[in-house]
Every structure is written in structure tokens, then in C-alpha cells.
Amino acid sequence: MENVFVHERALCESSKVGAGTRVWAFAHVLPGAEIGRECNVCDGVFIENDVIIGDRVTIKCGVQLWDGLRIESDVFIGPNAPFTNEIFPRSGIVPDKFLRTTVRSSASIGANATILPGIEIGAGALIGAGAVVIRSVPPLAIAVGNPARIVGYVDAEKSEFGVPLPSSSKIVGITATRVAGVTLHEFPLIKDMRGDLSVGEFERSAPFVPKRYFLVFDVPNREIRGEHAHRECRQFLVCVKGSVSIVADDGAKRQEFTLDRLNFGVYLPPMVWGIQYKFSADAVLLVFASHYYDAADYVRDYAEFRRLKAKG
Numbered sequence: 363m364e365n366v367f368v369h370e371r372a373l374c375e376s377s378k379v380g381a382g383t384r385v386w387a388f389a390h391v392l393p394g395a396e397i398g399r400e401c402n403v404c405d406g407v408f409i410e411n412d413v414i415i416g417d418r419v420t421i422k423c424g425v426q427l428w429d430g431l432r433i434e435s436d437v438f439i440g441p442n443a444p445f446t447n448e449i450f451p452r453s454g455i456v457p458d459k460f461l462r463t464t465v466r467s468s469a470s471i472g473a474n475a476t477i478l479p480g481i482e483i484g485a486g487a488l489i490g491a492g493a494v495v496i497r498s499v500p501p502l503a504i505a506v507g508n509p510a511r512i513v514g515y516v517d518a519e520k521s522e523f524g525v526p527l528p529s530s531s532k533i534v535g536i537t538a539t540r541v542a543g544v545t546l547h548e549f550p551l552i553k554d555m556r557g558d559l560s561v562g563e564f565e566r567s568a569p570f571v572p573k574r575y576f577l578v579f580d581v582p583n584r585e586i587r588g589e590h591a592h593r594e595c596r597q598f599l600v601c602v603k604g605s606v607s608i609v610a611d612d613g614a615k616r617q618e619f620t621l622d623r624l625n626f627g628v629y630l631p632p633m634v635w636g637i638q639y640k641f642s643a644d645a646v647l648l649v650f651a652s653h654y655y656d657a658a659d660y661v662r663d664y665a666e667f668r669r670l671k672a673k674g
Contacts, residue, residue, distance in 0.1 A: 376409075380417065395427075398435065412460070416467070430460035430479070437465050440473035440491065447479045466501065466665075475510075485665065486516055500589055500637070501664040502616070511584040512639055515609050518618040521546075536567075539619075542612040543631035545569075547598075551625040560625035564650075568598050569629055572650035579603075581641040588636045591661040596652040597636070600627040604645030611635035613671035621647070635667055 365381040368374045374391040380399030385391060387405050394411030397403070401415060404423045409415075413427045416435030421427070424442040431445055447460040461480035465471070469483045472491035477483070481498040489495060490506030499505050504514040519540060535548035549567060552559040564571045578587055599608060605622035612634050619628055620640075630636050638647060653659065661667045 422473070428460070430462050432462065432464045434465060434467040434469075434485075436468045438470040439465075440471055440475065442473060443471050443475045443477070445477045445479075449479060488516055500586060502611075503586075512586060515611075515616060515618065515637070518609050518611075518616040520618045520620075539610070539617050540615045541610040541617050541634060542615070543629075544610045544612070544617070544634060545629045546619065547627040547629060549625040549627070551623075562627070568627065568650070570596050570598070570652045572598070572652060573654050574651040576649050576651070578638065578641075578647040578649065579645065581645065583641055583643070585639070585641070587638040587641075587647075589662070589664075591635045591667050592632050592653075593659050593661060594632050594653060595656075595659050596632060597630045598627055598650040599630065599638075600624065600648045600650075602646050602648050604642035605640070606638055606642070606645045606647050607640040609635075609637040609639070611637075613668055633661075633667075633671065635661075635664065 363377060363379050366379050367384040369385060369387045371387040372385045372389045374385045375393040376391045376395045378396040380397060382400035383397055385403045389403050389405065389407040391409045392411045395409045396414045398415055398417035398419065400417055401419045403421050406424050407421050408426045410427060410429045412429035413431045415433045418435055419433055419437045421439045422441040425439050426444060428445055428447040430447045445463060447463065448457060463477060463479050463481060465483045466485035468485055469487045471489045474491055475489045475493045475495065478496045481495065483489065483499050484501035484503060486502040487499045488504045493506050493510040494508040495505060495510045502516045503512045504516060505512050521539065537546040539546060547567060549560050549562045562568050581587060599621065601621035602624050605620060608619045608621060608628050610617055610630060621628065661670065
């Protein structure tokens with residue numbers, strides 16, 4: 363191995379270690395492990411045989427990486443963050459195959475976070491210190507707590523709607539956002555002792571005539587909806603009860619909006635990655651769609667979405 367630093371008190375049995383990687387004191391790397399270029403393996407790290415690590419990965423002190431783990435490039439793993447590879451471990455009983463756990467590129471895992479087996483940490487995701495991650499985490503999500511739940515998205519600028527229109531106004535307010543093509547819509551709200559009224563007109567106050575609608579409700583607070591883009595379909599979202607947070611991502615910019623008033627809506631054009639989360643217990647989200655359902659219209663993998671956006 364050329365240009366690889368191994369401390370005199372470390373044991374590196376693998377010959378598959380990339381140039382520029384440093385293995386520090388009391389670390390132990392088993393023969394089958396593969397480590398990329400320019401990685402930093404700190405004191406007291408243990409890496410088992412069936413482990414593949416990408417380039418420029420930082421593994422802080424006291425971390426154990428067990429069989430079945432795949433870590434892509436530019437990942438940060440904080441001190442004493444344990445990984446696991448079996449749901450029901452028993453002493454002396456070794457399964458034929460360990461569960462695969464994958465940490466995608468540029469993800470960061472905080473100190474003492476516990477990662478259960480068979481899940482995926484999405485690209486760019488951020489796992490808070492001490493979190494217990496029992497389910498897969500989407501790309502760019504921020505997950506904290508025990509069990510871990512998503513509390514935000516990396517670099518998603520939080521935006522609130524402006525001051526509501528006067529109750530007597532018939533003007534519809536449309537506001538552009540930092541996300542390409544995404545607009546915020548504020549509809550008239552007419553107050554009346556017999557009951558309040560809010561109204562919108564398609565192709566006037568909302569930008570298309572829908573062919574389909576669906577309702578999302580009874581969503582547990584920690585659940586995430588959406589997590590996809592559409593190739594052609596356009597969507598218009600209104601929370602008719604409760605509140606929900608919407609994240610819109612055009613591949614370059616990301617914003618988060620809170621829908622908590624029934625006279626406000628968000629328009630999502632094609633090829634914008636949409637996420638809905640932080641549902642209140644009573645939330646009812648109404649979504650109008652410009653097309654009939656077509657499974658082929660969905661882009662469900664964020665990496666594919668980024669590739670398609672890069673191609674224009």
C-alpha cells in the first residue's frame with residue numbers, strides 16, 4: 363500500500379486501503395475490509411471483514427464497523443457511534459448473511475448515535491448525537507431522538523406566508539419562492555357570522571385544471587409523505603385542517619413552508635422534489651394533480667432526480 367499511514371500501535375491487516383488514508387493507534391482493520399482514499403480512521407476503531415468504505419470518510423474514536431456495512435464517500439461518523447448488523451443476536455449463533463446497512467455519500471452521524479441493521483442513511487442526511495435510528499432516513503433529512511424522528515432538512519430555508527389579506531379582499535396573492543417554479547398562493551378569506559368562506563379558481567388563482575385529487579390524513583407525526591418528484595404532473599397543495607410542513611427542492615435550492623391556514627396553498631411544478639412532514643394529529647392535506655395517476659411519471663430516487671436535473 364502506497365502513501366498509507368498506519369500508526370505503529372495500529373493493526374491493519376487489509377491490503378485494500380487507498381492512498382492518503384491514515385489509520386491511528388489501537389485501530390484494527392481485518393483482512394477483508396476495503397477502505398478508500400484519504401480516509402481518517404481514528405484511535406480505537408474496529409473494522410470487520412465485510413465492510414466497504416468510500417473515499418474521504420472520517421471515522422472518529424471508538425467506532426465499530428461490522429460485517430454488512432457499506433459507507434459511501436465523504437461520510438462523517440462521530441465518536442462512539444455504534445452500528446449493528448443483526449436484529450436478534452445470539453451468542454455463538456452466526457447467521458449465513460448479515461443485514462446490509464448503507465450510509466450514503468456526505469451523510470454525517472453524530473456522537474453516540476446508534477444505527478440499527480438493514481437500513482439506509484440517505485445522502486447528505488444528518489443524524490443527531492445520541493439518536494437511535496431504527497428506520498431508513500431520507501436524503502438530506504435531520505433525524506434526532508430515541509427513536510429518531512425527522513425534525514428538518516439540511517439547508518432548507520424556512521419560509522412563512524405573509525400577512526393574511528383583509529377579510530373583505532377578493533385579490534389572490536401569489537408569491538414566488540427561491541425554488542424554481544414553486545409559488546405560494548393566498549386566497550381570499552371572507553368572514554361571516556354564518557360561517558367563513560375561502561375560494562379559488564383553477565387556471566386563475568391556481569395554475570392548472572386538475573384531473574385528480576387525493577387527501578392525506580391520519581398521518582402519525584413522525585411519518586414522511588411525498589419524497590418524490592413528477593416528470594410531468596403538476597400539484598397544488600392545501601391543508602384544509604391542522605398543519606403540515608412542505609419541503610420543495612429543485613436540485614439546487616430547498617425551502618420549507620408551513621401550511622396551517624386553509625386559505626393558503628403551495629404549487630409544485632414538474633421536476634421538483636416534494637416532501638410533506640410534521641403532520642399535526644388532525645391534519646388533512648388536499649392535493650390537486652394535473653394528470654391521472656401514472657407510476658411511470660414518478661421519480662422516487664433522489665440521486666436519480668439530481669442526475670435528471672443536471673441533464674436539464
